[in-house]
Each structure stands twice: as structure tokens, then as C-alpha cells.
Amino acid sequence: xxxxxAKKTLTHIGISLVLLLNILPLLIALSSSxxxxxxxxxxxxxxSEFSLESYRVAYDKMHFMQALGNSLMxxxxxxxVVVLFTSMAAYPIARINNRLSKALYLFFLCxxxxxxxxxxxxxxxxxxxxxxPSSQFTPILMFITCSIPFSSFLYTGxxxxxxxxxxxxxxxxxxxxxxxxFWQIVFPLLLPVTVSVVxxxxxxxxxxxxxxxxxxxxxxxxxxxxxxxxxxxxxTNPTAWNVLFAACFLCALPLLVMFAFLxxxxxxxxxxxxxxx
Amino acid sequence: MNSAVLKKTMYWFVVPALTMYLVFWIYPILRLxxxxxxxxxxxxxxxxxxxxxxxxQIFKDGVAGTSxxxxxxxxxxxxxxxNLIALGLAFxxxxxxxxxxxxxxxxxxxxxxxxxxxxxxxxxVYMPDSGLIATVLSWFGVDGASLNLLGNYSSALxxxxxxxxxxxxxxxxVIFLAGLQTVPVDLEEAGRIDGASSWQVTRFIRxxxxxxxxxxxxxxxxxxxxxxxxxxxxMTNGGPGRATSTLLFxxxxxxxxxxxxxKASALAVVSFIVIIAITIFFVLRLNKRExxx
Numbered sequence: 001x002x003x004x005x006a007k008k009t010l011t012h013i014g015i016s017l018v019l020l021l022n023i024l025p026l027l028i029a030l031s032s033s034x035x036x037x038x039x040x041x042x043x044x045x046x047x048s049e050f051s052l053e054s055y056r057v058a059y060d061k062m063h064f065m066q067a068l069g070n071s072l073m074x075x076x077x078x079x080x081v082v083v084l085f086t087s088m089a090a091y092p093i094a095r096i097n098n099r100l101s102k103a104l105y106l107f108f109l110c111x112x113x114x115x116x117x118x119x120x121x122x123x124x125x126x127x128x129x130x131x132x133p134s135s136q137f138t139p140i141l142m143f144i145t146c147s148i149p150f151s152s153f154l155y156t157g158x159x160x161x162x163x164x165x166x167x168x169x170x171x172x173x174x175x176x177x178x179x180x181x182f183w184q185i186v187f188p189l190l191l192p193v194t195v196s197v198v199x200x201x202x203x204x205x206x207x208x209x210x211x212x213x214x215x216x217x218x219x220x221x222x223x224x225x226x227x228x229x230x231x232x233x234x235x236t237n238p239t240a241w242n243v244l245f246a247a248c249f250l251c252a253l254p255l256l257v258m259f260a261f262l263x264x265x266x267x268x269x270x271x272x273x274x275x276x277x
Numbered sequence: 278m279n280s281a282v283l284k285k286t287m288y289w290f291v292v293p294a295l296t297m298y299l300v301f302w303i304y305p306i307l308r309l310x311x312x313x314x315x316x317x318x319x320x321x322x323x324x325x326x327x328x329x330x331x332x333x334q335i336f337k338d339g340v341a342g343t344s345x346x347x348x349x350x351x352x353x354x355x356x357x358x359x360n361l362i363a364l365g366l367a368f369x370x371x372x373x374x375x376x377x378x379x380x381x382x383x384x385x386x387x388x389x390x391x392x393x394x395x396x397x398x399x400x401x402v403y404m405p406d407s408g409l410i411a412t413v414l415s416w417f418g419v420d421g422a423s424l425n426l427l428g429n430y431s432s433a434l435x436x437x438x439x440x441x442x443x444x445x446x447x448x449x450x451v452i453f454l455a456g457l458q459t460v461p462v463d464l465e466e467a468g469r470i471d472g473a474s475s476w477q478v479t480r481f482i483r484x485x486x487x488x489x490x491x492x493x494x495x496x497x498x499x500x501x502x503x504x505x506x507x508x509x510x511x512m513t514n515g516g517p518g519r520a521t522s523t524l525l526f527x528x529x530x531x532x533x534x535x536x537x538x539x540k541a542s543a544l545a546v547v548s549f550i551v552i553i554a555i556t557i558f559f560v561l562r563l564n565k566r567e568x569x570x
Contacts, residue, residue, distance in 0.1 A: 008374055015369050019383040028409060029398045044412050089294035092287035104291060111302055113556045115504040117525040118545045121532050122305035122312065145301040148294050178286060207391035225391045235400035238407045248394040255389045270448060271455035
């Protein structure tokens with residue numbers, strides 16, 4: 001039996017080493033962020049000082065509360081619209097089995113491979129052509145559009161595999177119309193995949209800086225990742241590292257807190273669409 | 278199929294999503310083709326059509342070739358390493374030991390950080406002189422100060438790819454782990470009873486049943502790799518020279534820094550064709566190889 005225990009200990013040590021190496025850059029950045037602004041000892045001396053001075057400077061420089069509010073607004077509005085629009089779109093595509101459905105399914109899916117940086121010029125032109133003002137809300141349009149392919153793919157797969165048509169037939173006999181059947185019967189059953197859509201799309205929208213950078217020009221309207229762009233250049237200046245790293249963790253903090261509480265959903269949400277295939 | 282539930286009116290439900298998708302995604306893609314044949318610069322609306330001039334220019338001055346080969350190298354390295362490392366990690370984390378939840382969290386956390394934050398932190402890691410790698414090397418008596426991974430022509434592209442691999446591993450690992458957990462235990466046991474070594478169980482039972490998660494992971498990483506933009510933008514600005522200039526970074530640079538919308542659109546059309554061709558080729562091939570339990 002001794003051999004078994006030794007083997008297990010070795011496995012633990014092996015895994016710990018690999019993963020420690022994996023999160024080492026984050027640990028070093030975290031430890032530096034707890035230093036006072038002028039503390040220039042090597043970042044590799046981990047957790048040698050605990051000061052919140054760098055955080056205070058970073059907090060002011062990125063207007064944290066304002067940026068957090070902007071991020072929340074952008075992400076919440078986008079995700080709600082994505083859930084409503086794509087669950088609706090997936091419903092007929094999954095239910096009706098004909099050429100049109102198949103074509104629509106593939107048509108949406110194709111959007112997945114087109115990167116947004118590639119079409120950004122005509123997108124800007126289109127938005128200007130429609131006389132949509134370039135404001136804080138403009139990125140939302142693109143967040144929603146770019147989320148359509150993957151979300152409708154997840155919803156379609158889930159309705160096909162897990163929501164039998166029989167659940168609707170009894171409601172139909174009771175005289176429920178299309179709207180009521182979808183919103184009161186089908187939509188609640190979609191909860192697992194809705195969680196998955198909220199998490200996968202919410203994380204990228206929260207972290208995206210590209211569309212924000214293109215459409216938002218006023219500092220007061222910047223969400224967190226865009227506020228981080230204000231630190232551009234500091235990464236090659238060792239004297240600015242403590243504040244830069246504090247800003248990095250302030251930027252990541254909201255998602256890390258969410259993850260700490262909803263870990264199960266984050267991990268599960270990734271695999272809803274994948275295990276079934 | 279002939280259920281009374283099904284009515285053509287259901288298709289009205291597609292309209293909101295389809296409208297947005299057509300207006301803000303498909304229509305711009307079509308405009309891209311139009312711009313690529315013009316001398317449009319973003320300001321003057323009455324532009325001229327100049328035929329294939331933009332295309333011949335981007336190929337003549339080598340921009341298209343360089344950024345294309347950079348993107349393909351980036352994608353190849355990214356797909357191979359992110360999947361191999363994630364697969365290894367998933368096998369480790371699938372063992373019946375304690376604290377796998379904690380380990381899984383440690384593997385997953387980097388995926389939560391914004392690319393811009395990841396770019397900043399890794400710029401520190403690669404920094405010559407006082408950065409992480411330079412400092413560790415100097416402990417072992419190696420001169421780390423002269424090692425400038427991001428500033429060197431031959432290493433910069435691999436250095437930024439490694440950052441993307443690091444950020445992506447958590448996602449792939451979780452998907453592989455979910456795939457491994459669907460491998461029926463009795464199938465593994467049957468294999469062992471038949472005298473298969475643990476390597477043989479892995480090779481002939483687990484790996485074939487992982488085909489679905491493999492397809493998903495390879496497809497996702499392929500799409501992700503071809504979209505490479507973030508770390509060229511944040512960490513190297515495409516440099517040194519054009520060493521880390523990927524297709525998307527080059528399009529962005531031409532359009533927003535040089536105001537050459539026509540040329541940028543031509544490069545975007547080239548990227549579009551390359552990305553679509555590669556994705557279709559791999560997705561079709563991978564789907565053929567899947568087996569089910």
C-alpha cells in the first residue's frame with residue numbers, strides 16, 4: 001500500500017508544480033500590486049509588503065466606479081438581448097425540419113469564423129450610414145451581433161436534443177398560442193443553455209476592448225477594459241509596474257468574484273454545448 | 278413532423294436576430310468586397326474603382342505574404358500546443374485524487390482575464406533585465422539581460438503565441454475533462470481485464486472516445502488562432518519590423534493608422550478567403566473521424 005500513497009503524493013506534487021507554473025505570472029503581479037508605488041525591489045520577492053497605495057492610485061487613475069458601472073451596463077443590456085433574440089431564433093430552426101431551417105442554421109454558424117477586426121471598416125460605415133450616433137451604447141449593437149452565431153448554435157442544439165415536442169402538444173390542446181407556448185413552456189426549459197450563453201457571451205463582452213475602443217471616445221463612458229488602455233506603455237516601464245498590476249487586478253476583480261461564487265456554472269456552462277456534440 | 282405545433286408563422290421568431298445579423302454583419306462583409314476594389318480613404322465619399330490595384334500592391338510590397346505566414350505559424354503553434362498541453366492536463370486532473378476541484382480552478386483562472394490585462398502581465402514576464410524570465414535566468418548565471426524575446430525577430434511571434442496558449446489552456450482543459458468523464462468506466466475496466474496496460478487503455482479506449490471534444494477544441498482553437506490580433510496589438514505593436522504582424526493586425530494598422538481603407542479591405546478579403554477555406558477543410562475532416570461510445 002505504501003507504493004500507492006507515494007505514487008499519489010508524487011502525482012499531487014507534479015500537478016501542483018505544473019499549475020503553480022501556470023499561475024506564477026498572476027501571483028507575481030498580485031504580489032507587486034500590494035506594494036507601495038515607489039517600492040522597486042524585484043517583483044519575484046513575493047508578498048514582501050502589503051500596502052494598498054498602488055490600488056488607490058490605480059483606482060483614481062482608471063475612475064474605477066465609473067468604469068465598473070459602464071461595464072455592467074454594456075454587459076447586462078447586451079446579454080439580455082442576446083438571450084431573447086437567439087433563443088427565439090433557435091426555436092423554429094430547431095423545431096421545423098426543412099431546408100430553410102438548415103440554411104438559416106448554417107448561415108448563422110458561418111458568422112462564427114469571421115473576425116470582427118476584419119469587417120470593422122464597413123461596420124463603422126454602416127453605423128454612420130444609419131445615422132446611429134457613436135456613443136456609449138453603440139458597442140452594444142456589435143456585442144449582440146457577434147454573439148448571435150454561437151448562442152443560436154447552442155440554443156438550436158439544446159432544443160433539438162432535450163426539449164421534446166410533446167411538452168408543447170398538451171399546451172396546444174389547452175389552446176395556448178405560439179407566443180405563450182414559447183415564453184411559458186419552452187423558454188423556462190432552456191435554463192441550462194441560457195446559463196451557458198450568459199456566461200460564455202458575458203465573459204467575452206465584459207473583457208472586450210476592441211469595439212469599445214472603436215466607438216467610445218469619452219473617458220467618462222469607458223468600461224473597464226478600455227480604461228486599462230490608458231495604461232498602455234506602462235508595461236515596459238518597471239517603475240510603473242506596481243500601479244499597473246493593481247489596475248490589472250481591479251479590472252479582473254468583478255469577474256473573479258463572480259467566478260468564486262458561481263464556479264459550477266462557469267465550468268458547466270462551457271460544456272453544455274460540447275459534450276452532447 | 279406533421280405535428281399541429283409546427284407552423285410556418287414560427288419563422289417570425291427569427292426576424293430580430295436575422296435583421297441584426299444581416300445589417301451589422303453580412304452587409305458589412307459585402308461592402309468589404311466593394312471597398313477592396315476602390316481607393317476609398319474613409320473621408321471622401323465619391324471614391325474611384327481601381328480594379329485589382331489594391332490586391333497587386335499588398336502582394337507586391339510583401340505585406341500580404343508576411344502577415345499571412347505570420348498568422349499561419351501562429352495558428353499552427355497555437356492549435357498544437359494549446360491542445361496537447363490541455364489534453365495532458367485533463368488526463369492528470371481526471372485521476373482519482375483529492376482536490377481536483379482546486380486544481381481545475383487554478384487551470385481555469387487565466388481564461389477569466391481580459392486580453393489587455395494578460396498582455397500587460399506577460400509584457401512583464403518577457404521584459405529584458407528586470408522581467409520574470411530574465412531574473413530567473415540570472416539566478417542560474419545566464420545573462421538574461423540580453424534575452425529580449427519580444428524584441429527579437431525570430432522569437433517575437435512565438436512569444437506572443439505562447440501568451441495566447443497560456444490564456445486558452447483552461448477552456449480546452451475543461452472541455453477535455455468533460456469529455457473524459459463521459460468515457461464509460463466499464464469500458465475502461467473491460468480493457469484492463471483483457472490485459473491492456475494503462476497506456477493502452479488511454480490510447481485505444483479513451484482517446485478515440487475523446488474525438489468529440491477533440492473536434493470542438495481543435496475547431497475553437499483554429500478559429501481563435503486565425504483571429505490572432507490582441508497580443509500583436511497590446512504587446513508588440515506588430516513589431517519588431519513586421520515580425521508579429523498578423524492578418525488582422527495588419528488590416529487594423531492599414532485602416533486606422535494609415536487611413537488606407539481600400540488596401541486594408543483588399544487584405545481583409547484575402548484573409549476572409551483564407552480563413553473560410555482553412556476552417557471548412559478542417560471541420561469537414563474532423564467530423565468524419567468522430568466515433569461514439
